[in-house]
Amino acid sequence: MQSTYKDALYSILKKEQEISLESAHVIDESYRMTIFLQDLLANMKRYVTEKKFKDQNEEIEFFRVIKPQILGKLIYYNKVYRIETSCPVHGGKMYYEYFSVELQQLKNEYKEHIFNSEFYRYYRSGRTDHDDDFFKLGNININTGLNSFIFEVDTQFSTYYDYKVSRIIANELLYNYLIIKINPVDRPNIASTNGESTENLFWTESKNSLIELIYALHVSGAISHGKTGIRKISSVLQVLFQIQLGDIHHSFHRMKDRAGNRTLFLDQLKSSVEDYMDKDL
Structure with a gap:
């Protein structure tokens, strides 16, 4: 049963990579991921209901780690889809203001419902001494003054607190997404470990060349074993290279259809290094 849960998380990473390479726009990407995660969560529910947990440790791990990763990303992609499809323009001051408002709303929600809660401090500190209370079925205690959402919870597939962890995960993903949308390049200067500034480090090849490199780094698993998404790699390199x-x-989809050599820059890199x-021989 453990391998089934881990396979579910791995399938998310694979699907994100697959859809990221196929989708030409974040709207399509977020929609397809929402459908995929919705189905995956439903399958997990059926599996848990039918097979049950072999012991308490497996049950706690599922509701503390496995399910929140699925539900958290489902909440995130669904929110991204709603934000993107409601965006009035594709640039300019109104575009900036739209995403700034979304970011402020997220911050307000974080302060009101997450940041000041005892559970948030418990989860963030890495504590496990009360996991029996938080991540086991049948332990919901309404005497603690839980949110009214508790009355809509499926007690056969939720401990209530697994949803709270899911919200924490989703909010962190949304925060990073909105920060990039508002200001994708203008970040504080990145300094190396020896204190040297990267201020004068900039990209001198074409944009398509850098996009080739970004996709190559992602699909080869060269960065974080392939677990870091295209957008995050792109954001870092845009900041680094100004x-x-x-x-x-x-742009990548246009490159896929271009005539001749589709990986012109990567081939040039190989040739240059060789x-x-x-010359050193």
């Missing part, structure tokens, strides 16, 4: 890439998914090696 360049705006725009909609990289759309030429350099030959």
Whole structure:
């Protein structure tokens, strides 16, 4: 049963990679991920209901780790879809203000419902001494003054607190997404470990060349074993190299259809390194 749960989390990573490469726009990507995660969560519910847990440790791990990863990303992608499909424009001051309002609403929700809660401090500190109370079925205690949402919880597939962990995960993902939407490149200067500034480090090749590199790093698993998404890698490199890439998914799809060599920059890199090696012989 443990392998089934871990396979479910791995399938999310694989699906994110697959859809990220296929989708030309975040709306399509978020919609497809929402459908996938909704089905995955339903399958997990059927599996848990039929097979049950082999012991308490497995039950706690499922409601503290496995389910929140699925539900948290489901909440996140559904919210991204709603935000993107409601966006009135694709640039300019109104665009900035729209995402700024979304970010402020997220911050307000965080302060009101998450930040000041004892459970949030418990979860963030990594404590496990009350996991029996928080992440086991049948232990919901309404005497503690829980949110009214508790009356809508499926007590056969939720401990209530697994939902709270899911919200924490979703809010963190949304925060990073909105920060990038508002200001994808203008970040504080990144300094190396020896204190040298990267202020004068900038990209001198074409934008398509950098996009080729970003996708190559992602699909090869060269960064974080492939678990870091295209957007995050893109955001870091845009900051580092002081360049705006725009909609990289759309650009990548155009590159897939171009005539001739589709990986021109990567092939040039290989050739340049081999030429350099030959000079040292």
